[in-house]
Amino acid sequence: MTTAEKSQEDTEIYTFLDSDIQRAKDICGIYHAVTQREQFSRATPDVIRNFARSYGDDNPLFVDEDYGPDTRWGAQIAPPMINIALRKDLLADKMPREHRRPAFRGIHVFVSGSQTDWYRPVYDGDTVYAFHGFEKVELKESEFAGRSLFVTRIHVQFNQRAEVVQAQRVLTIHTERHESKKRKKYDAIEAATYTPDEIAAIDELYAAEAPRGSQTRYWDDVQVGDSLGDLVKGPLTATDMMVFHSGGYGFAPYTPSAGRLGYKNRQRIAAFYIPNEQGVPDVAQRIHWDSEYARSIGLPAAYDYGMMRDCWLTHYLTDWMGDEGWIESMSSQMRKFNYLGDTHYFTGEVTGKRVDGGRHLVDVEFRGTSQRGEVTCPATATISLPSRESGLAVLPTPPADWELIAAQMLKRHGELRAQKRRSGQA
Template sequence: MTTAEKAGADTEIYEFLESDIQRARDIVGIYHGVTQREQFSRATPDFIRNFARSYGDDNPLFVDEDYARDTRWGGQIAPPMFNIALRKELLTDPMPREHRRPAFRGIHVFVSGSTTDWYRPVYDGDTIYAFHGFEKVELKESEFAGRSLFVTRIHVQFNQRAEVVQAQRVLTIHTERHESKKRKKYDAIEAASYTPEDIAAIDELYAAEKLRGAEPRYWEDVEVGDSLGNMVKGPLTATDMMVFHSGGYGFAPYTPCSGRLAYKNRQRIGAFYIPNEQGVPDVAQRIHWDSEYARSIGLPAAYDYGMMRDCWLTHYLTDWIGDEGWIESMSSQMRKFNYLGDTHYFTGNVVGKRVEGDRYLVDLEFRGTSQRGEVTCPATATVSLPSRAAGLAVLPTAPAEWERIAAQLLKRHGELRAEKRRSAQA
């Protein structure tokens, strides 16, 4: 994207390169195995537990091995959004240069929304791989940052048996880094503050939250208009952001690190490192915990990750559906920033119920609303529930074409791994 210039007090200005925009358009519909690992590559009891806890979820189905063995799943399963922290790299043939993603050097990227479909649970011992690509690219004018590139990416996750477990479409917005600072849209937003009484009121909401757990929620007992209950998240702190990172999110592809590793990373992606107020190169990713840096690019404070609120939204759903329910799909939007200090209140309702084949489905609308009264993350979902008449909730079937691609990628992965072993032994 970027031509970098000097402006004022050595402020770098990054703008889109037309060649990068065209490259993004050219690779729509071309999918490749993901060759970069996430922080974790194999599901273990510790990973599953720590990931759930990183966004505040204490559901025993995710955090208690002994409890989970007695559920319909027969063991501990990963929370729905596992994919943001769990993936092993695939060995693949070299990607043609014309298929590579544009660099978008210096351009700020944030997640606007996502749609996720789930097909199978992830268990202890599962290794997760993925293939991905661009599905859609649009150049637009954004009220936040002027010229922006809207990119829809698809990420298909599959296990070591080539079974597709999940597919996620993510809408990301790429913005020119100098434009957002010029705009004054967010100047009127003030940081939240709380009295002891305010915190006590939030604590009462936490204490009243209901986890359905082992008590089945049957399809026949659900009616259109039913409330999904209440959940609260926040007030958001920098500690929350660090704990979320501890669950494994945020390390790929930029690989924030320290010491000698940070030095090496600066040689690899120097534009990702922007000097802080002390002149020390630090990751642009600190916009999620460093309010001084956020203010320097035109925002009132640091803000969360869109994926963090997706975790919150699925937490709200899994608390409601209980151990025997299954989230088939969820679509969410990130319409507003969630700043440090903000509190979110989650509410929702049943908007439909139907039977498709042997699946007893319920359609939901829900949302997170900030203390300002702004709905920042509206969402919809379809869940499969157990039926008093038909028994256990039935899971959907993944597209056969995706599983064919997964099998081909795993086959080639094994061939290349064998070639590496033979070369090492020669």
């Protein structure tokens, strides 16, 4: 690309098409089967354990298959965020053109936050499927920023019995792109460095951490204002990112691959591969572990995934609540980058307690704060705890219409699979 061509590209204006905005609104409430699998499709003790370990969680409820049978769950269960690594593809009829989501070509997209609701645990042997769709679309306009489209997408996960296990709503903000100028906003951010004494101080925090486990935390004993304790994560390294990937996250829909599979993937999505400093095509996703590449596009270093911090946030909660608690819902925001070298300190407190439909609930506010003193990921959550009077924590009930949709999709999946078998395609 010549300098003139690059200059023309930098000054190109990308705006929303009114037809794309209207289509986004029209498809709200229309759900589609997810036809792409994640890294794993069926829960096993190894899948569950390795996923928990991928973000640094050593809770025996998740990592020890011999521990779970002695808990209220009767077996090892998966960590809350297992949905980001576990999903089997569904066979489905071809989506009508008018139901496809708009491309929004040239429009900036970023994730502002998410809310997850949990209904049932995932056990060894469970297969997880999903359907998704737009739930809400809202257009906002300002003289300074132009038009922004706020899109809430919902992803509903269910097991092989058509039982909904969880639902996640993700808020994405689509913004118009006008004349681009080199940003200087990150120039003042310096990479974190540590002395041996500072690493020793972090190690002391790690040494003091432990999941509450079998020491039941009763709703009756929790008071508003109680601290949730402390949890540390970091300093973040490229190794942390690799281990997180090895636990199953970050493959769909891009499917980073090696060798011949990498070549085939490059033919499928050539634009996703950008030559590195040696001229070798490599995934754009390496911005999460390759600081040289991150610096080449104006960032001070590689940075984590928002979903990694969601895993950290749920780790903080499950350590506090013990084996018998259940996270009903969590809402989180990703306000700042978490760069390689950064350390996060998690703190929180109880903000309310109540009884709702026989469920003894505790509301909490918590957050991750970097070594710079910046709160990068504030969150709120509702936790169901056992009570001394009524016993076990009661799980919430998923919407009946979701389970009906799940059953219909599984039925159609089976019909299409049978058709493929009869035609010799499977």
